[in-house]
Amino acid sequence: MIIAGKCFRIGGMTSKNAMLSNFCRQCHTAVTSKAAACPLCGLARPVYNNLNPIEKEYLANPPSVPAKFHHLCETINPNLSLAGNMLVEFGKYVSNPGQSWLFIVAFLALLLGGGMMVLHVLFPLSFMLFWGGMVFSAYDAVQFSRAAAVSLLVRRLQMRGGSSPYSVHFRIEEQLTQMFSSLQLVLNSFFDKNWSGPQMEMQAAAESFLQAAKTITARIQKFAQLSLETSSIIWRNNVYAIVADPKTTYQEKVVAIANKIREAEAIIMRFRWMMRLDQTWQIMERHVSGETGFNSSQDRRAAVNETFLGPHGPLTEAYYGNFEHVPFELPFRMRFFWHQQLPPHPLPAEELAAELPQTRELLESIEQVRRLKTKLEEQMILDCTALAVSNAAGQESTALEARDIQRFQLYSQYLDIPKFQPDSEELQNRVDRLKAQLKV
Secondary structure: OEEOOEEOOOOOOOOOOOOOOEEEOOOOOEEOOOOOEOOOOOEEOOEHHHOOHHHHHHHHOOOOOOHHHOOHHHHOOOOOOHHHHHHHHHHHHHOOHHHHHHHHHHHHHHHHHHHHHHOOOOHHHHHHHHHHHHHHHHHHHHHHHHHHHHHHHHHHHHOEOOOOHHHHHHHHHHHHHHHHHHHHHHHHHHHHOOOOOOHHHHHHHHHHHHHHHHHHHHHHHHHHHHHHHHHHHHHHHHHHHHHHOOOOOHHHHHHHHHHHHHHHHHHHHHHHHHHOOOHHHHHHHHHHHOOOOOOHHHHHHHHHHOOOOOOOOHHHOOOOOOOOOOOOOOOOOOHHHHHHOOOOOOOOHHHHHHHOHHHHHHHHHHHHHHHHHHHHHHHHHHHHHHHHHHOOOOOHHHHHHHHHHHOOOOHHHHOEOOOOOOOHHHHHHHHHHHHHHHHO
């Protein structure tokens, strides 16, 4: 079966490439079994089954690091062996008397007590010094060794393989959060100001406010385009991961993909809102010149509250950039607000693509996923039918009919859409380009 130029498997027909069946242990995206790093979050050795038993045990029951050596979690080098790290870190520890004075004293007591015992001098005192030094220095050494081993394990399990779409996405959302706050501050300060002073002075102040608002909205529009691109990359991979997961039932896939469709529409709605924020400084400009015909309170409402920038508006919604719900939920600022703004029917794709050409590619992907959802719903019905037929009382013909129906059960595992699961090198090139744009 062909959908949007891509291949599926039905019955005995197979596509060129089967879908991936391994998933990142952090962000749950679909990855190859031998992947050195997750293409979406950058986590090293993302496949759980490729970890050794000790690392798996750590993920199930994380050991604690002794508080005295907590700094090792930051300074230890994941690329060195445990022995190499212990030599380097122990040298740093001993060279810092403020931290290692107890170990130094215990070690000196061990040497002094041992020497005195060999020379048979002051036996009771030498015995206490030797064994006291032995106990304290050994305890410190064991604590240090344990901290080094645990810290190295943690760093290796959390090691990143360079930039990733998620890391860029989180940075963009943090920048947008700061810019929204800055725009709120400029607008509220502007409308709080009394504009009845000397004309020259008021004109200079108005120009300053306008320039600030123009600069911020231009930056927001630039970041909106970067956000749309990174969100689209992650969203497509999320959809692929949901469809590829063999442990997820068709009913769960249908629900998850329906939510992903609405999520993508919410991303587009937010993008359109950010691209329209330049109307805020236009209202400011008309307010100063008196063209609006409204007072300061009415213009403030139009520039702040009606553009969802009020102090109690959707921007107060908490944002957490983490991997808690992916791939089922892509975290972004004002997520719940934009979901609530969506109409009950699909967005007008043609109108939006004409208004915002940047959204055309994502809108096309949404349409592909919408058709895929229809196929999954059909498959869910087939599954129910197969179950009902197979449960019929011992008739050979009905059992054969059930097997014929179930032949179609796994077609979605052979979905091959390169856009939804791009080549790792191609994806890294796109991420590097986005990162370079962020720096600019």
